[in-house]
Amino acid sequence: MRFFRGLPYLAIRKLFHFVDYETRLSLQRCSKRTKKLVDAMPFYFELVDIATQPLRIRICEDKGETMTYSNIAGLIYNYVWELCSTAIFNQINEKTVEKQLNHLWEIFRNKNIRIKTLFVSLTLLCPYDSEFAWVSFERIRLVCCLMKIMLFSLDHQLLVENFIIEYNENHDQVMCFLPFLHPEYLKFIKFINCKSSHAYIGPIVNLPQVIQCRRVVFDGFTWVPMKNFQHLPGVFLMNTKFDFNDTNRLIQVCEHDLNLYDYHFQHYFQHDTFEYFGMKGVKDNWFPEDSNTFIDDKNRKSMIVEGPKFAIKIVHKLEKKTIVLQRISLTPRNV
Known part of the structure; x- marks a missing residue:
C-alpha cells in the first residue's frame, strides 16, 4: 500500500500498535510488500x-x-x-x-x-x-x-x-x-x-x-528432592510439607575432610543468581524450639544462616503460613 511508503519507521511501528491481529492478516494479503511490513512489526x-x-x-x-x-x-x-x-x-x-x-x-x-x-x-x-x-x-x-x-x-x-x-x-x-x-x-x-x-x-x-x-x-x-532447587534463583512451593530439617539440609551440606578430620558446612546456595526460596502451607511451629531465632523489625520470627558468599535470612510469615529464604549481605565482621 502506498500509504505506508511515505511514513517513517517509528510512525509505522506506532500505527501498528493500534492494529488488531485480524486486520494484520488482511493487510498481509494486499501485497508482498505489506506482508513483509506486517511480519516485521x-x-x-x-x-x-x-x-x-x-x-x-x-x-x-x-x-x-x-x-x-x-x-x-x-x-x-x-x-x-x-x-x-x-x-x-x-x-x-x-x-x-x-x-x-x-x-x-x-x-x-x-x-x-x-x-x-x-x-x-x-x-x-x-x-x-x-x-x-x-x-x-x-x-x-x-x-x-x-x-x-x-x-x-x-x-x-x-x-x-x-x-x-x-x-x-x-x-x-x-x-x-x-x-x-x-x-x-x-x-x-x-x-x-x-x-x-x-x-x-x-x-x-x-x-x-x-x-x-x-x-x-x-x-x-x-x-x-530438595537438591533439585539448589541452582534455581527463585523458587516458591505451594502446599508443601517440608519441615525445618529438610530446609536446613538444602541450605548447608556436611562434608568430611579426610586430611583435617573435621566436618565443614557450606551453602548449597553458592550461586550469585540466588534470590529467594519460598514455601506456602507450613505449620505455625515450623522453627524448632532450640533454633537460634529472633524477632525482626516486622515482628516476624526469623533466623540468619551465614555462608561463604552471602547470608540467608529465613522468615516465618504466620498470617500466610509461609517460609521465605531471602539472600542478604554478610555482616561486616565476616567480609
Whole structure:
C-alpha cells in the first residue's frame, strides 16, 4: 500500500500498535510488500490458552477483548462435535484437533509475536470414569504430540513472558512445550501437578528455561528432592510439607575432610543468581524450639544462616503460613 511508503519507521511501528491481529492478516494479503511490513512489526498477545477437556484454544489480544478465529461458527461447530464424540462415542476426532491447532501454528511461526501468558491445561475430564479417562488421556497425548511437532518445526523459540501448565504428573507433557520457549524472555513459570503425588521433575528443572527464570512456582508437589532447587534463583512451593530439617539440609551440606578430620558446612546456595526460596502451607511451629531465632523489625520470627558468599535470612510469615529464604549481605565482621 502506498500509504505506508511515505511514513517513517517509528510512525509505522506506532500505527501498528493500534492494529488488531485480524486486520494484520488482511493487510498481509494486499501485497508482498505489506506482508513483509506486517511480519516485521511486533505484536503482543495478552493470553494464549490451550485446554484439552474439551479442546479449547482461546487467544486474547488484551485484558478486555478476546480473539479466537474469524470463523466463529466453525469454531462452535468443532467444539460441539468434539464434545459429542467424546461423550457419546468415546472417541476423538483427530481432524478437529489438528484443525484447531493449525490456527496456533499460523500465529506461532511469526518471529515477532510476543505472548504475555501461555496457559496450558492438560487435565482429565472424568478421572474416576475409566472410559472418559481413556479418551482424556488420548486427547492429551494427541495434543502434546502435535504441539511438539509444530513447535519443533519452527526456526525460532516462542517469546513468552509467563508460562503456566497444569498436568497429571507426566513430565513428558511439559517437555512438549517448555523447551521451545525462549529462555531469556521468560520471567515466570508455574507447574501445577493435578495429582499431588510424587511427580518427577528432574529433567524439567535442568532446562535453561527454568534455570534462567526469575521465579518458578511448584503447586501440588507435596514432596520432591530438595537438591533439585539448589541452582534455581527463585523458587516458591505451594502446599508443601517440608519441615525445618529438610530446609536446613538444602541450605548447608556436611562434608568430611579426610586430611583435617573435621566436618565443614557450606551453602548449597553458592550461586550469585540466588534470590529467594519460598514455601506456602507450613505449620505455625515450623522453627524448632532450640533454633537460634529472633524477632525482626516486622515482628516476624526469623533466623540468619551465614555462608561463604552471602547470608540467608529465613522468615516465618504466620498470617500466610509461609517460609521465605531471602539472600542478604554478610555482616561486616565476616567480609
